[in-house]
Amino acid sequence: MATYEPVKSTPRLDPIWALGKKFLGSELPIMCGAMTWISDPKLVSTVSNMGGFASLAGGNMPPEMFSDTIDETRRLTDRPFAANIIVIAPNYRAQLDICCEKKMSHIVFAGSIPRQSDVEQAKDSGAKVVCFASTASIAERMIAYGADALVLEGSEAGGHIGHVSTIVLLQDILFSYGDKLPIFVAGGIAHGGMIGHLLLMGAAGVQLGTRFVVAEECQAHPKFKEAFIKARSREAISTPQYSHKLPVVAVRALKNRAMDRFGELQMELLQKLASGEINRQEAQFKVEEYWVGSLREGAVDGDVDKGSLMAGQSVGLIRKVQPLREILQQLVDEADLAVTGAARRLEA
Ligand SMILES: Cc1cc2nc3c(=O)[nH]c(=O)nc-3n(C[C@H](O)[C@H](O)[C@H](O)COP(=O)(O)O)c2cc1C
Numbered sequence: 001m002a003t004y005e006p007v008k009s010t011p012r013l014d015p016i017w018a019l020g021k022k023f024l025g026s027e028l029p030i031m032c033g034a035m036t037w038i039s040d041p042k043l044v045s046t047v048s049n050m051g052g053f054a055s056l057a058g059g060n061m062p063p064e065m066f067s068d069t070i071d072e073t074r075r076l077t078d079r080p081f082a083a084n085i086i087v088i089a090p091n092y093r094a095q096l097d098i099c100c101e102k103k104m105s106h107i108v109f110a111g112s113i114p115r116q117s118d119v120e121q122a123k124d125s126g127a128k129v130v131c132f133a134s135t136a137s138i139a140e141r142m143i144a145y146g147a148d149a150l151v152l153e154g155s156e157a158g159g160h161i162g163h164v165s166t167i168v169l170l171q172d173i174l175f176s177y178g179d180k181l182p183i184f185v186a187g188g189i190a191h192g193g194m195i196g197h198l199l200l201m202g203a204a205g206v207q208l209g210t211r212f213v214v215a216e217e218c219q220a221h222p223k224f225k226e227a228f229i230k231a232r233s234r235e236a237i238s239t240p241q242y243s244h245k246l247p248v249v250a251v252r253a254l255k256n257r258a259m260d261r262f263g264e265l266q267m268e269l270l271q272k273l274a275s276g277e278i279n280r281q282e283a284q285f286k287v288e289e290y291w292v293g294s295l296r297e298g299a300v301d302g303d304v305d306k307g308s309l310m311a312g313q314s315v316g317l318i319r320k321v322q323p324l325r326e327i328l329q330q331l332v333d334e335a336d337l338a339v340t341g342a343a344r345r346l347e348a
Helices: 018-024 041-049 063-076 092-101 116-124 136-145 166-177 192-201 222-230 257-275 280-300 313-317 324-347
Strands: 030-032 053-057 082-086 106-110 128-133 149-153 159-161 183-186 205-208 236-238 250-254
Touching: 018 205, 030 041, 030 324, 041 053, 041 063, 041 324, 053 063, 063 092, 082 092, 092 106, 092 116, 106 116, 116 128, 116 136, 128 136, 136 149, 136 166, 149 166, 166 183, 166 192, 192 205, 192 324, 236 313, 250 257, 257 280
Parallel strands: 030 053, 030 205, 053 082, 082 106, 106 128, 128 149, 149 183, 183 205
Antiparallel strands: 159 250, 236 250
């Protein structure tokens, strides 16, 4: 196992992100969110080794591969990291069992609302449970189910998203529940100044995805990263739902043929639904299958036209590929500066 000197917190930030640090067991409560095909053992272990905290993406992984991925990450880091499992994925139940057997320190439930019994199973294994909240009612339900922390994710984020922006969720979730459990804010963050101000609002820490895609150590295809560097925020658009007969979770990604193809797929599936060729569940499964395959084409194969380029609006704030250490250091320095500036304004 390579030894790394983690990026250090600062005396200014220490007290305001202490809760997040303690919860994650990391030097910095800056999480690299799970990204299917992208959050592999190398990225996850490097982020965690450098003082941050990362989540492995369970995605659609078959159980054996998922189990091996956890083992490999553990060989690369002795620091904590999470497993992120998607509640609606085909191998979800097996993945949850594996997380519990392997005594993961943190389990993140993503993609939909987990059952209370799933949250209990994870907690009984000794894991700290993190749930996504894209509305206040989901936040309330997850707290009632026993979640130990929440990721409040606004619709600016990349990948599968909710409908409400980060700024509204801050008022609806962070201000209401921030004193009950640690809340990590995600969606639209790429500058450390934002992290500093979110901490002042009561966040325990943050989760970023888009910014970490362009880390040198991230194994996403160079063309995928290049598309991120070139893109402007307004090119990271979200998909519409054409009919209530086929509910689909919106996805935010850069505009390209994959987004057009998704529109065509919805039309085809609606026709098949109308003719009774498939049922709603099968149609929804086809939609998720499409995204997993399409993201692979973009992130792994580097087909930036046909493959999905899932990215958040913060993509427009990203200028270059950087080593992870530099990204984390920059985020910490900017956060420190923002908090120092706020303290000065208060004293003046
Ligand atoms: C390419 C990509 C793939 C993602 N895949 C997943 C995933 O598999 N599971 C998940 O919970 N979140 C996924 N996300 C969301 C991230 O974990 C993170 O919460 C989000 O990117 C934060 O917002 P930001 O993009 O504005 O930084 C993905 C995001 C991106 C950009």
